[in-house]
Amino acid sequence: MEEAVHHIANRKLFLHRGAYFLEGTVTPEYIDSLEDFQVRDSDVFVITYPKSGTVWTQHILSLIYHEEHRNNTGHIPTVDRVPWLEYNWTNVDYEQRPSPRLFSSHLPHYLAPKRMKNKKAKVIYVTRNPKDNMVSSYHFTHMMKKLYEIQDNIPDIGAFMEGYLTGIEVFPCLWIDHVSGWYAHKEEFNILFLSYEEMIKDLRGVIQKICNFLDKQLDDQSMERVVGRAAFRTMKADPLANYQSVGGKELHFFMRKGTIGDWKNIMTVAQNERFDRVLQEKLKDLPIKFIWDIN
């Protein structure tokens, strides 16, 4: 089990304080230093379990805050506008960055900067139903391995699901631990919970909700632009939004299918039943009603 968890595509994973991180992009010392990260009251963080709509929400935040992004006159990739707190891929000097700073993160709640808990900085936490989350992650893993020409240890969906449910090949930790951790500690943060599914079903409504949370009111034309540019097809074709050239590789498959219920196309009945057996009880303890298909 230990051996199997140690890669995502060409990256080794290392375990630190109960979570896995990508080796070569971050150190245990840096993760520890984030505890004292100088959070500003005006900071905004998008926090997710991977494959829950992170890039989508990053993009929406960037569109809300940056007029030249909305108007298509700016040329800064989303990942630079809303950089990763724990993975500073683009070497942004966070201290020098003007307010309001926007960040993305996959950190579990207990590794979040303690100054985030003064309840002034804003946190947007996005969840996704775990079957689609797992399937999105499965395809992503395959595409990454193909991209980096890694032939070995490519699990089929059954093996991948076992890992997802039990802790093998799970980055950064078990889905249920991440989601239940952030919900259980919600009183400590100024936090807005959103779901991928409500974004699919009512994108404009969710963007308005985000604007209300951020105290950022957009006029009708700006709102129109944000909604239009955050649509799946538009984002998929937008090199600034689709991670096309991050790490010198063509990662445009971050935008794969963008729907609810794709798990039905790949999971067998038996796998679905097994998934339910393992997670159903735990899901009951979450204050979320998941949407499992597009209808």
Ligand code: PPS
């Ligand atoms: S990551 O690697 O954690 O940053 O991935 P993340 O961005 O969280 O999740 C990727 C999935 O989000 C889908 N996506 C979208 N869906 C609908 N509309 C828009 N605009 C959009 N942008 C990204 C993306 O397609 C991945 O889901 P799947 O199911 O694989 O298509």
